[in-house]
Amino acid sequence: MDSFVPASAITAPPDEAAEEIVRLTDVKRRFGATPALDGISLTVRKGEILGIIGRSGAGKSTLIRCLNGLEQVDSGDIHIEGRRITGLSEKELQPLRRRIGMIFQHFNLLSAKTVAENVALPLKIEGAGKTERLKRAGELLELVGLSDKARAYPSSLSGGQKQRVGIARALAARPALLLSDEATSALDPETTRSILALLKDINSKLGLTILLITHEMEVVRGIADRVAVIDAGRNVEEGQVWSVFADPQAAITQSLLSGSRPQLPEHIAARLSPKSGAAQILSIDMAGSAAQGALFADLSQALPQSFCLVHGGIDHIQDQPVARFFIAVPTRDAALPEKVQQFLKARGARVEVLGYDPDHA
């Protein structure tokens, strides 16, 4: 593959040396004949937000539930903060679970307890006294912006408010790691943004490591530092979010990304012919430094009248420009498409010929 992402971004992330908090080695788990996890290896570094994405049934929930021992593994190893947790008994897992907070898609708040009592429950389990519990619950409710709801019961809250309580509760025992299983899937887009902003804020303020499961690329894009793509119980792709967005390798990643990146408009895609036509349609992908600069201005100066912009745009992910464009190159001059491609590749773009448009004006 011609990589147009600077090699440094893939192989040497800035915090390569950062301490790892979770390590999975070849973890397998099957339910009857279904392999839910089929040999997953993964590490989560201290202080990062790792997004785990995959289609429904990929094994994401099973994966996250293995991390705090809610689910047992069949083979492979899981280390949390350097300690091997596979094979521990339910009793041995209990102190470890207190170091890991978890938020759930369906909130899982106790209906018989008030908001403050829900938030304070992990502390009660730890054995903290009542005054300390109330104080900490108050602080956390303030952090999530729900101080006025302390005495309310969960049933009187909106979905977004319930999830804020879920987050406050997960943070109560000052965990080292926060696990989130589809925390925003039951919420509307605006509430989703506010919950993600809250998580991001907690990550940067408290330095909390977050492992976030989702099936929406937008969620990963919104807050994750790195992303791992899971399919059929396997880890098919992993990397910095912007580089995966810029250059998705696996077919599943490309399909998960289809809603988040510019695509060739349907009506043009439908009429493309593979061999010849009035114009060659190219996709151009650039990221990082390659995407900066006046590429198209330079192209039209070097090769006047050589192309026509069809669709595309520049996005900024993790402060990195990620560009994706579609252009049509007229085939009147048979040598032109080749020259255009040469020019673009020389500028660090990844170029792909999608086909020929017979109707190009």
Added chain:
Amino acid sequence: MTPIMLELLFRSLWETMLMTAASGLISLLAGLPLGLALVATSRGGIAENLWLNGVLGAIVNGFRSVPFIILLVALIPLTRLIVGTALGTWAAIVPLAIAATPYYARIAEVSLREVDRGLIDAVRAMGGNRWTIIREVLVPEALPGIVAGFTVTLVTLVGASAMAGAIGAGGLGDLAIRYGYQRFETTVMIAVVIVLIILVCGIQWLGDRLVAKLDHR
């Protein structure tokens, strides 16, 4: 109705209430743990033990399939052992409690089983042990159903206590049979029925109020 009859009516009411309350309390104290045990030991439960679950289930079903009137007679030796006599109000409490316990255990089991697994997972994920799960999740979350089921059990016990009249237990049922039926005193019969209706409605009303207060779902 003569003052004597009225006094008899009140005494019978008191005996019925005593039998219902005492056997109800015992069935609550024994049936709730039994219901918890049935849920905890079932497949995927917090203390899965299918063998124990099978044994408990069989005992509960065994007691529940014996008609109360037969249980009443069959338990006479046990009653005599516990109370010292097989006759009277106190003696009736033994078979009533023994019949009501498995009945209530099944009702409690249904409510406990309905508690969302996700809530149990949430508390496990916090590092809670089985007792924490029982104390903080199962019982509080199922409480409205546990109370509603207890109300049903009490009402059933009011009816069952009438049958205990057969062993001279006293109570309203006994009164209705002896005076209303055997001596054709229709007024007594009507009075007993009215008192029973008021008693049952009162229990149900209190139960419903309590459930409404406890239910935050």
